[in-house]
Each structure stands twice: as C-alpha cells, then as structure tokens.
Amino acid sequence: MNALDYTILVGTLVGIAAFALWQTRGRADLSSYLRGRGQSGWLAIGLSVMATQASAITFLSTPGQGYESGLGFVQNYFGAPLALIVVAAVFVPIYRRLKVYTAYEYLGIRFDRKTRLLGAGFFLLQRGLGAGITIYAPAIVLSTVLGWRLDATIVCSGLLVVAYTVLGGCDAVTLTQKYQIGVIFCGMVAAFAVLLSRLPQGMTFSDALAVAGGLRKIDAVDYSLSPDRRYTVWSGTLGGMFLALSYFGTDQSQVQRYLGGSSLRESRLGLMFNALLKIPMQAFILLLGSLIFVFYQFERPPVYFNQAAWNYQVAHGDGTRLRALEARFNAAHDEGRTHVEAWVAARHSGDASAEAAARAASLSALARAEAVRGETRSVLHRADPLGATNDSDYVFITFILDHLPHGLIGVLVTAFFAAALSSKAGELNALGSTTTVDIYRHLIRGEGDDRSYLAASKVFTALWGAVAVGFALYAHLSENLIQAVNILGSIFYGVVLGLFLVAFFLRWIGGTAVFWAALAAQALVFVLYRELSISYLWYNLIGCAACMGFSVLLQAAMGPRGSIPGGGRGMSAPVICFGQQPCGFFPRRFLAAKVFTARRLREQLGGEIVFFYHDSDHDPRETRTTLRQIGTGEAAVLNFTFENKLQRKFSPLYAKRVVRAWHDNTLRQLPAYVPRCWVDAFRAVEATTVADFCLEMYRKMGLLEGIRVVRSSDPDFRIRACEVSDFFVDVPYGGELVRARCVDGALQLHEGGDSFISVPATPFTKSQVSPSRDSRLKWMQSVLHCTHYVAGAGEQAYLRREDAPEIQYVNRDTIDRSDEAYCEDPS
Amino acid sequence: MNPEPEDEATGLRGLRSWRGVYVVVLCVFLAWVGLLTLLDQAFP
Structure with missing residues (x-):
C-alpha cells in the first residue's frame, strides 16, 4: 500500500463516521438512540440490513471459498428469500404494532419475564461471541498487508467503530452503513472488472467458466440427499431458511435495522430488497473467487497464501523443507498451466478429444499441486498450531495486493474495513440496546428516566465493544471464519426461533412451558452437535422443531392455560x-x-x-x-x-x-x-x-x-x-x-x-x-x-x-x- | 392516532398487494436456483 491507498483508507472511513455523527448530532433521546427517528426509507433499511449481515468475513473469506470449492456455498443462502418473506409478512407487523425496542420485549409481552430474559440471554451470548469473530477478520487483512501487530489492528479498528456507535446511536449506524456498503460494492465490482481484464489474451469469459467448471470450481448446486454434505440445495433451503428466519426475524442486530423504517411499507420493502439481492450477491462474490482460481492457473500463486506465516516459518522453522515443497508445487503448477493453455486452445479449435485429454491432464496436475499445498499446510500447522490454518482466507487479499493497481488496493482494503465496521456497528448497537432494555431497565433499574437509560445504553455499547475486542484478541480461531460464525449461530438460532414461532402461532402455550422447552431443546442441540457430523444448518431446524415440540408436550402435561386458577405466570390466559x-x-x-x-x-x-x-x-x-x-x-x-x-x-x-x-x-x-x-x-x-x-x-x-x-x-x-x-x-x-x-x-x-x-x-x-x-x-x-x-x-x-x-x-x-x-x- | 394499517399499499406499480410482491420474490428465487443449475450443467 502506498500513500494514495492510505489516504483512501483513512479518509473514507473517518470521513463517513464523521459525516454520520454530524448528521445525527443533537439526537439525545432514548427512542431515537435505540430505534432511530423512524424516518428511514426502504433503500436505507435494505442497505443497512445488508451491511449488518455482510461483514468483512463475507468479502474477505467468501472469494477464498469460491477459490477452494466453487460456488456451492451459495446454497447456504437459498433459504434467505423464503425467510425474508415470512419475516416481512408475519414478524415485522407484530413488532411495529407493539412498538417494541427489541425483539425480546415481545417475548416478555407474549409470555413472561423469564422467557424474555432467556431470549435476550441467548442473543447476548451468541452475538457477543460473534462480534469478536467479526472484528478479527479485518485484523487479519491489515496485519498481513501492513505488517501491523494483530492486537494493535484489532484495537484500532475496534476503537473507531465503538466511538461512532456509542456517540451516534442507531441513526448513525444506519447512515454509515449506507455509505459503507456503497464503498464495498464499488470495490468488489472494480476488482471483478480488473480480474477479467487480467485473464490471458484471447480467453473469453466463457473459457474462464469452462476452466473453472472443468476443475470443479463451479459446482453451484448439489441435489444430493446425503445429510453429511455441508451444502446442498435441501440443507441450504430448509436449514438455511430456519437460520435466516431466526437471524432476520429474531436477532436484534437485524430487527433494530428494520424497526427504524418510517412505515411498515418501508420496512417490508427493505427486506424484499435483500430477498432479491442476497443470492446473486453471494454468487457474484463466490464467482469472483472461482475466477481468481482461473487467473492463478496462468499466473503462479504462492504455495501458501498467508505469506506472513510462510515467511516466518521459512526464516525461523523448517525452511529447507518448505522451500522443497514450494519447488514441487511450482513444478506441478507449471505443468498444469501448460495443460490448461492446451485445453483452452483445443476448445477454441473445437477439438473435443484434445479438450478432454487436456482437461484430464489439468485435473491430474491440479491434484498434485493441491496435495503439495495440503502437505505445506500440515507442516505450517505443526510448526504453529495456534496460527490460522485455513489458507483460503488469504486468497483474495493476496490477489488484490499482488495484481491490482494502487488506488484500487486502497478502495478494496477500505471496503473490507467498511464491511467490518458496518456489521460490527449493527451488532454493538443491538447488544447495547438489548442489555439496556431487556436487562438493565427491565431487571435492574426500572425507575430511571430516559436520560439515565440513554447514558446506560452508551456505557453498555462501549462495554460490549470492549468484550468483542477482548474476545478477538484471545480467541483461537482455527476454522474457516465464515463457517465458524454460522456454526455458532446455528447452535443457538434454532431454539430462539422456536421461542418466537410458538409465540406467534401456538397461542395456547404459555411462558412456563416454552421456557423449559427451550432449555431442553438447547441441551439437545448441544448433545447432537457433539455426537453427529451432519451439516450445521440442520441444527437450526432441529433446535426450532425441538423447542416447538417440547413446548406442546409440556403444555399438554401441565394442562391447558387458564385451567389452573392462580397457576402462576404462563398458566393463565392473558x-x-x-x-x-x-x-x-x-x-x-x-x-x-x-x-x-x-x-x-x-x-x-x-x-x-x-x-x-x-x-x-x-x-x-x-x-x-x-x-x-x-x-x-x-x-x-x-x-x-x-x-x-x-x-x-x-x-x-x-x-x-x-x-x-x-x-x-x-x-x-x-x-x-x-x-x-x-x-x-x-x-x-x-x-x-x-x-x-x-x-x-x-x-x-x-x-x-x-x-x-x-x-x-x-x-x-x-x-x-x-x-x-x-x-x-x-x-x-x-x-x-x-x-x-x-x-x-x-x-x-x-x-x-x-x-x-x-x-x-x-x-x-x-x-x-x-x-x-x-x-x-x-x-x-x-x-x-x-x-x-x-x-x-x-x-x-x-x-x-x-x-x-x-x-x-x-x-x-x-x-x-x-x-x-x-x-x-x-x- | 390511527393504528398503522397492516395492509398498507405497496406503492409499487403493477404490484398492489403484498401477496403479489412475495410471489414475485419467490419466482426470482426459483429463477436464481434454475440459473445456477444451468450454470453447473453448462460448465460441468
């Protein structure tokens, strides 16, 4: 990165934050701090919802997934449009009618205090940990590109987002997200355009797709019924729908975004905007990764994309062995490049048999190269077990630094940071709100005025920022980041969704039954997660179904609501x-x-x-x-x-x-x-x-x-x-x-x-x-x-x-x- | 003073009911799945 890149990075991030704070200055009442002034249109809501979900992980790690295994990960989002329709049709009208600050407030109104606290507790636990993971991702980027210390990177990026979220509240978050997502889109589209222009002369987009498909780097949909497959159409549509339903419908970081809409119409259209764009956006990012893979068939990639870890081990570890692995990889890659070039030439000449032979030879060379990469990963992992072992997270940033012009590097690095800050801000805003409304005001200090709650909300937001930074500093993150976040979500999300679906659709079930049912369902999910090796997406469905099923059984065992006079909360009709x-x-x-x-x-x-x-x-x-x-x-x-x-x-x-x-x-x-x-x-x-x-x-x-x-x-x-x-x-x-x-x-x-x-x-x-x-x-x-x-x-x-x-x-x-x-x- | 109407108009030309909006979104979803399947088959 040169001075131009740094200027773009600092100027854009600080400029957006300062502009948002200036625009939202003087908004000092609790309602607008937690929920915004309720003046946001559908586009602002749509972009805000998108920015909250799409963290730096999405833009940094997803191309790496495309590079490694094609477009299959897109199936994870197949359930999102279906879920967003349900959220728009059922969830949003209820939240808006009851004018709640948080989704868990609704659980308190519908059931009782303990169920509200359970829902809020699950959110705080899961999102608090998730917030640590989302702050870790941009730190990887900067520590790689700038040679900064990882801890300093985490603290600096954390401080910026905490500052404008604490000072500006909900409206500042929404406003910054609007501009941040603009920077992200510009960066990704520019990267895609440059990538296409850097493919070998004479190679068409169709050729690139043919090479990607032939080397198993498209594989967008898998109709297999095997539950062991991590991403299939079925797990993505069914399990993904429950994950998305829980995330968009019950996760306060999203609920807070669309409750800021000026009307029900704006909130719904904002969600439909996401329902339309979610799948193409993810497919586009994954395709970017697939095409980077194609690009690297003609341009030799490093054997290990995490160059900082590689260089360190070469200098301080078993450098001789690593150099030998690098030589083997280069040889396999060079051989593969020859075959791919022959393949493309055969394709152009229409020689089907030569094309098939070249493709088979390319696959064979690729398998050898991948084997060497696997061996290299093992060596590096043994040398440093605590280091990140999933090299795919470094693919996109390596491509950016090595092959994009200055200025655009600055835009892309800014885009990663913008994504990190936007999702982080949404999370912190929601964590602070939930802690204030559902815990502090509801449980600890019910007699305060709006001013004291506003102050408390700012303190809690700052505290959650500190927790997230602390977690990011000390968490050992060994699996691919985006999957780690989703797995973490899936463990809790299903049960939380079950709580809300019981609330909406099973009106004869009371608070006591659903509370104990949720705890039992959560315990079941933990046990199954340890014992089974099914796709984590299924735990959303299992947790939700278990919570609803247990609630029905428990309520049946306890007797219908209202049948036991004075039977306590949850046992009597409202x-x-x-x-x-x-x-x-x-x-x-x-x-x-x-x-x-x-x-x-x-x-x-x-x-x-x-x-x-x-x-x-x-x-x-x-x-x-x-x-x-x-x-x-x-x-x-x-x-x-x-x-x-x-x-x-x-x-x-x-x-x-x-x-x-x-x-x-x-x-x-x-x-x-x-x-x-x-x-x-x-x-x-x-x-x-x-x-x-x-x-x-x-x-x-x-x-x-x-x-x-x-x-x-x-x-x-x-x-x-x-x-x-x-x-x-x-x-x-x-x-x-x-x-x-x-x-x-x-x-x-x-x-x-x-x-x-x-x-x-x-x-x-x-x-x-x-x-x-x-x-x-x-x-x-x-x-x-x-x-x-x-x-x-x-x-x-x-x-x-x-x-x-x-x-x-x-x-x-x-x-x-x-x-x-x-x-x-x-x- | 009046409660927010649940059947608030969509404000979209040609899509006056929310049910219509949801059907369109559903169709677009199916189109994307179909398109990705075609992509797989076109570049196996």
Missing part, C-alpha cells in the same frame, strides 16, 4: 388491563390510545381486556373535555357543572350528579365542535352521575366493545381487594357523599394548599374504601390479576411496579394532543 378515571364526556385521546393498544395486544396474545374504571376519584379536573371548533380549530375546555361546592370538590365521580340544565346547554354547543353522530349520542345519554355519563358516552362511541369494565366504586370489588395503608373513605358529610382521606385514623378533606376540613369520625367498612394514587396498582391487581398493563410514559413513571412485579407493562401508542378529546368522525 388479562390485558388499562386503568383510567372518567376523563371527559368525550374521552381524552390518551384513553382511546390505550384502548387501541390493548386491542392490538389481544390480537396477538388472546385473552381478555379489562378497563379498570377508577370512578372513585373525586377530582373534577379529570372530566375536563377539550374540544376544537370545527372550521377555526379554536380550543374550548368544557366540563360538567355541579350543584354545590361539596359535590364539585369532594364527591367521588360516581356520586357527582349531572345537572339537567348542563346537559341541555352543552348539547346546544356541541354541533360547533363534534360530528353530528356524536351530538346524537350525547343527546341520548340519560345517566345521572358524572362517572355513569362518561362511561355511557364511551360505550356509545364503540370504544368499549368487547372490553370488560371493572369499576373501583363497585362495593364487591372493594371488599375483595387487599387492604392498603394509604386510602380514602367515602362517607356522608354535609348532605353529600364525600371522599375523605384517612390520615392516622382521622378523615380529612383537602381544600387546597395547607387547608384541610376535618370530617367527623365515623365507622366504615371496606366497601367504602378506595386507594390513593400510590396504592392503586396493588389494590387493583389484588382483584384483577392482570398479566399486561397498558399505560403511557407519565403513568408508568408513578406506578409502583414493585407492588405488582408479575405484570408486563406495555407502552400505549404515542399520540399528539393527548389531553384533547377523542371525537373523530367514525366514517
């Missing part, structure tokens, strides 16, 4: 709950958002929705109704009127009486604010209390269809509820029913500020007691036993989750003008 005071005679928009969120959740989980209608509250401000004038948009705040001050300030909402004149007066005003149908609905309401009036309106608006309403004023509910230390008592006072706070046994009405009215002590029973805000969740849960609770961020901030740790809290839809009334035209 009870999706949301709580709210009467919030206006037209409900506020946040209540409608809770209803819509709960309904979507029920579509996924089944079960029932319960509306905890807290009509024991007494604050008259709760029923303020903000409407906007039709035409002008001017806001007006309306509310009930009351007969007297005691009614207004202290009566519980279920006891505040509706004044008839108010109803008539409001009815006259409404046509200026709401559609005609809602005016008619309002006219038809005959309820006599504020709480009844609001509830009847909500019913008439169709909001409560299929939803069970439970009222906190219900005496039966109050009697069944647990006792709480902080509560109110409904007692008669001044001719009205008032809600007095019980403080040290005394009853008080709060007038405002420091002013209180004492209510004469009177005996009371549980049927008169309702909770304060702080004790409400515990009180409610003691009767409802809800599994899921839908709430906005404000409500979640004051809910005391420790009072009901078994509940899964679900964010309601984020909406604008949340305090205004929901009175949209139903048509």
